[in-house]
Amino acid sequence: MPVSINELITKAIEPDDLKTDGQLTSPRSYGVYEIKGAKQDSIYRQGNHPVRLRELRKEFPEVELKYLFSSKEDAVQVAAMLNARDKKTVTRKISRQANLPSSPKSKISGQSIVHPSKILVQLFEHKPYQGVAPEASRFLFVGLDANYDVNIEKMSIFPKVLEYHEDGEKFWHTHEVHHPFLLDEYRGDGKRYHQNFERIGFRTEHAHLISFAELFHLPTVGRNKLSVEDFDVTHLKRLNQAILEGEATHIFISPAVASLMRASGAFSWIPSRPENTSDVLPVLFRYANKKVYSLLHFSNYGKYQALLYSQLDAIWNLKTV
The missing domain is CATH 3.40.470 (Uracil-DNA Glycosylase, subunit E)
Incomplete structure (x- = not known):
């Protein structure tokens, strides 16, 4: 059976549990970011944290970290599910x-x-x-x-x-x-x-x-x-x-x-x-x-x-x- 978004979200981790390692974290983490007020269909993005967050904030005025995961696959899937959820x-x-x-x-x-x-x-x-x-x-x-x-x-x-x-x-x-x-x-x-x-x-x-x-x-x-x-x-x-x-x-x-x-x-x-x-x-x-x-x-x-x-x-x- 496919995993639900709620099941994936339970796997989210806290930023305070991680240490900064250059532009990334130790251990590696992957964020799902919400772009507020975005006009495009996809208002969620994902990527390596926190460097991806910095990149998005240069492009959009309001961006916030929604979820943080230790698994790249989980972040990719949650971002896609959130973008599709309201359709x-x-x-x-x-x-x-x-x-x-x-x-x-x-x-x-x-x-x-x-x-x-x-x-x-x-x-x-x-x-x-x-x-x-x-x-x-x-x-x-x-x-x-x-x-x-x-x-x-x-x-x-x-x-x-x-x-x-x-x-x-x-x-x-x-x-x-x-x-x-x-x-x-x-x-x-x-x-x-x-x-x-x-x-x-x-x-x-x-x-x-x-x-x-x-x-x-x-x-x-x-x-x-x-x-x-x-x-x-x-x-x-x-x-x-x-x-x-x-x-x-x-x-x-x-x-x-x-x-x-x-x-x-x-x-x-x-x-x-x-x-x-x-x-x-x-x-x-x-x-x-x-x-x-x-x-x-x-x-x-x-x-x-x-x-x-x-x-x-x-x-x-x-x-x-």
Whole structure:
């Protein structure tokens, strides 16, 4: 059973029980901070105490420590729960998004494609990408959607998933893997995708260079066949701007995703085919110092596996370009 917020709060500790150790405490502690009068949806933040509190007070006029924990996972989960607690329903929240149907339905199952976890949805609303911000990345991987098991909240991996979506770069440094699905405790679907990405060879020192962004800006559930009508126009515009004007010099898109991007009308620069289809990593588009590549989906195997592995090697060689 998932842990309730009240159960987590009972694990909070007192600041007076800790000693100052530079910008942190001894032993380490993690705060949940309330931003009073904040206009954004998320009015709670978390992080290393007390340095995170000092950072927030530079950004917001009224910030106070709400809870303090000895566990990073507890702080991440409580902050996410507090942010989601007052929301009525996921669909009502989504219906306020411009240019997005109030409840996009799967063309396969007929059910909502948006994941039922309010906490997960809230994290994506705040940060519709994984890793560093797409505008700040050097290697940008554009996918279709981030799909999670319907029962992800009941899995032991869920606190790690929350931690990852709060700060993917920090997660990589903490756990020495880029995604929670690579941790030993995870046994669900999606592992192959991230195992193949791991084959590229990126390590923790590259974490600040890498971003994953999807065309659909919220977490999904079940088997879906997304179409352009499902996408949020504002999100697509941000993604287009990140590609053309951001720091990324190497952008990777699968053929299926490129087709949807082209059909959406938000990415007018995408051609119908790469420059040279015989290249291991075909170039779709060049702009200034940027290249957009056509890349097989990371979940490919069987007859496409050899080509995918060659593409992964080619990506590794780009790190010095």
